[in-house]
Amino acid sequence: MAKQAKKAITPTRSEDYPEWYQQVIKASDIAEQSPVRGCMVIKPWGYALWENITRKLDDMFKETGVKNAYFPVFIPLSFLEKEAEHVEGFAKECAVVTHHKLEKGPDGGLVPAGKLTEPLIVRPTSETIIGDSFSNWVGSYRDLPLLINQWANVVRWEMRTRMFLRTSEFLWQEGHTVHATEKEAMERTEMMLDIYAKFAEEYLAIPVIKGKKTAAERFPGAVETMCIEAMMQDRKALQAGTSHFLGQNFAKASGIKFQSAEEKEETAWTTSWGVSTRLIGGLIMTHSDDDGLVLPPRVASSHVVLLPIIRKPEDRQKIMEFTDNLAKDLRSQYYHDRKLAVEIDDRDIGGARGWDWIKKGIPLRVEIGPRDIAENSVFVAMRNKDHKDKTSIKRDDFVAEITRILDNIQKELFERALSFRKEHTILINNNKAFYDFFTPKNEEKPEIHGGFAMSCWCGSDACEAKIKEDLAVTIRCLPFNTETETGECICCGKPATQRVVFAKAY
C-alpha cells in the first residue's frame, strides 16, 4: 500500500469532519474562541474576507435602490411581546440587560446596580424595533417602497456553538422593506433571494438551491420564508441566506399604515432578509481540503503571495527588487472591482513559509529565486491544485494573465462544488431506500450519510416531523423551478405533488 502523503490538517476530513473544520480555522488564522462564552474573535485574515463579502453584497443591494441605516442594539422587552409568534421563536435565548451601572459591592468587587424599569434585549434580529421606526416614517403611498438595510452585530444565546456557523454574537445584514401591495413585497422577497443566490454562486463559488421553507421551518412570524441551501463536504445542508415575506403580520403589530392614492388608510406589506458571518462557515466547508482553507479569488482576503527565495545574502537586493517591482505591477490592476491584493513574505523560515500560505488558502503562491530572475519568469502554484504542482511562467505573462488565472480558479472551485453536490443528490422514491440513504454505514462515523434526497412529500406536518424524529433529517426547501410531479409521499405513501430536498443540516 502506497504511503499516504502527509496533510497539513490533522485530522483530515474523512477522519473527523467536525474537528477538521475547527483545525482549518485555527491553521488559517481567521478566527478563534474568545473568553466570552459562545463569542468568537474574527482575526484580520478572516475579517478581510468578511469585508470583501460585505462590500460586494452592499453594492448589489444598493443597485436595487436599498439604502443603509442604523437602529439601536437594544430592544425594549415590550417590543418583543408585540408579535406573538415572533416572540415564541426568538425571545427564549437572548442577552438581557437589567442594570445600567456597576458599584463596589460589599466584598470590594463590582456588582450590577441601577436596575432598569424595563429590561432591554440585545437584538437577536430587528423586525420589532425597525417596525417601530417605519410606523413613523411611512404615512403615504408616496413614501413607499421603503428599502432599508442594516449591517450590525446580533446576539442569540446559543447553547452549543461552532465558529461562524452558530455563535452567540454574529455579524450580519438585515434588510427590511415596506410595500404598498402584496405583489410588490413578494417580488422584493424573491429579488433579494436571487441576489443571495447570485452572490453565493458567483462570488463564494458555492452552488445553491433556491426554494421555500415548510411551515415548520419558517422564520417566526413570516408568511413565507425563502432560502438558499448549499451542500457541505460532509453532505449536510447549510442554509446560507433567507428572505422572508412577512405579509401584514409585522406591519399590523408595529402599526405600519399608509394613505393610499385613493386616500384610504391601508396596512403595509413587509419583507426582511439576511445573511451573516455563517457564509464564511459555508465557504470553508465547501472548498477547503486536508491542507487547510481554500479561498475563492473573488472574495479572498488577498489574491497572491510573493515568496522571494534568498539562499545567499548577496542575492537579497536583486531578488527583493524584482519582487517589489512585480508587486507594484500587480497592485496596479483591478480584479472584480477590487485592487489586486498582494502579500510579500520574505521570512527566513524554510518550507514552513509556503505551508503557512497553503493553510491560509491564498489563491496564488509565487516563488521568486535567482534562476527565475535570470529567466525573467516566476514559479506559480495555485491553491486549487496539488501543492507540488507548480508552473514556470514568464514574469510579464503572469502580470498580463493573473486576472484570467484567478477567474479560472474561481470557476473551477464552483464546478468542483457543483459536481460534488450532483454526485450526492439522489432522487429517491422508496421509503426503505430513503432510510438507508440517511443511515450511517459506519457506526464510528455517524455523520457520514448519503447527502441530499430529492423525494416526494405529501405536505403534512406529521410526515415532516416523523422523518425529523427518525433520522434528524429535515426538509431543506421546496425547490423553485421544479415540475409538478405525481408521486407518493416518501413517508406515508399518500399522493404527493412535489419533490422536496431532504437532508441533515447545520
Add this chain to the structure above:
Amino acid sequence: MAKQAKKAITPTRSEDYPEWYQQVIKASDIAEQSPVRGCMVIKPWGYALWENITRKLDDMFKETGVKNAYFPVFIPLSFLEKEAEHVEGFAKECAVVTHHKLEKGPDGGLVPAGKLTEPLIVRPTSETIIGDSFSNWVGSYRDLPLLINQWANVVRWEMRTRMFLRTSEFLWQEGHTVHATEKEAMERTEMMLDIYAKFAEEYLAIPVIKGKKTAAERFPGAVETMCIEAMMQDRKALQAGTSHFLGQNFAKASGIKFQSAEEKEETAWTTSWGVSTRLIGGLIMTHSDDDGLVLPPRVASSHVVLLPIIRKPEDRQKIMEFTDNLAKDLRSQYYHDRKLAVEIDDRDIGGARGWDWIKKGIPLRVEIGPRDIAENSVFVAMRNKDHKDKTSIKRDDFVAEITRILDNIQKELFERALSFRKEHTILINNNKAFYDFFTPKNEEKPEIHGGFAMSCWCGSDACEAKIKEDLAVTIRCLPFNTETETGECICCGKPATQRVVFAKAY
C-alpha cells in the same frame, strides 16, 4: 429696519443654538431619537455620511499597515477590574447583561431568567478584551508591531444625551496597537493623531488644533492622551478624536509580553485611538446655517440633485430625457475616489422641493427647465451661497467642471470655519479679562461667550480645577508646535511656560 428673510430652521443659531442643532438634524432627516433611552436611529441620509467617513478613514488606516478585526461585544466583569484606573473611569455607567433568557412570568408577561454566573458588560471600549487576545497573539518581537482596528458599536450609559454628540450607543472605530519600544508606540500615537487631523481638515473641512490633554482630562489608564479640538459655531470646543499612548499599563494588566531579539522577556507598549459618530455632530455644528445642514462635498451623502421643472405635461418627456442624460454623464465621473452621487427629484411639490434639498445640505442643486434645455444650459445653486444665488452654466461645462466646483466649495467651507475660529481665539494674559471672556454678556443666552482663550497655565491641578469650577471652562489641550513662553499662570499668577487652549466644551 429691513424685514429679515425667513430662514428654514426655527429657531436660528443666534436665537437658541442647542435647539437649532436638534432642528437641523430633524430638517435634514439624518437621524432621530429612538424609543430606547439615549439611543438614536441613524437614517439613510445620515448613514451615507457615516459610510463616506468610514471608507476614507479605513483607507487611511490601511495605508499605514493597520488591519481590521472584530472582538466580542460583551466584556466579562472580571476583565474590567484588571486595570484599576480604567475601571474607575469606565465601569460606572454601562449596560450590564445579567440573564441569558426570558420566561413567562406569573402575570403572563416575559421576565428575565437564566442568571449568568458572571455579569457581562456591553463594551464601552475594548482595551481589556482586546488586550486579552493580544496577550495570546504576541509571543516574539517578530509579531510586532501589531496594528489592529475595529469598527463597532459601543455603549456608555449617558444620563444626558444629545444626538451624535453624546448617545448611549454610538458607532466608532477603535485602533489598538502593540509595540516593542516606547518610542515606536509614541510615534504611532502621533501618527494616528495626524491622520485624524488630516481627515478632519481635508475631508470634513473642520480646522482642528492638535495637542495633548492635561492629566485630569486623560483617558482612564493612559500615560498620554492626544486630541484634536475644533471650534463650533457657538464658540465651544468639540473633542473630535483622541489617540492614547498607554505606556505599559494595559500591557501589564493584560499580560502582553514578548521575547526580544536578545531572548529576554519584555512587557510591550500599547496605544489606542478612536473617532466616532460624534464627528457628524462636529460637522453639523461647524458648517450648518439657519437654512439647515451644509455638507462638505468630500463626505457628502450625495453630491448633486437634479430638479427638473415641468410646468406643462407635454414638456415632461424632453426634460426628463435631458435630466437622465445629464445624470448619466455625471455618474460616470469620480470625485475623490467615489463615484459622483446624483439625485433626481421630480416630485411635483413646488418650492418645497428646493427647500428640502437646502435643508439636507446637498452641495449642488441643479434646476432644469424648458428654457435651460433650449440653451443647453443648467441653473446651478451652491449650498454654501445664499439660496437665491443661482448661475446659468452651459450643460457641458457643468459636466466638465463639477469636480472643480465641488472642491471649491470644500475649500471655502474650510476657510470659513478657519476664519471663524481665528476670529474667536484670543490671547489673554490677564485674569480679569479671562473671566470676562467666558462670562455671558446676556443672561438669557448663557451659552454665548468669547471662544477659545490662549492663556498661560502653571501646570497645577488646583488652577485647572478652579477655572473649571468657576467658569465651566477646561483646558482643551496643550497645543503642539507652540513656542515655549515665559508668562504667568492665568489663574494663580505664578510662572508658566506654555500657553494652553481654554474653552467651554461639549
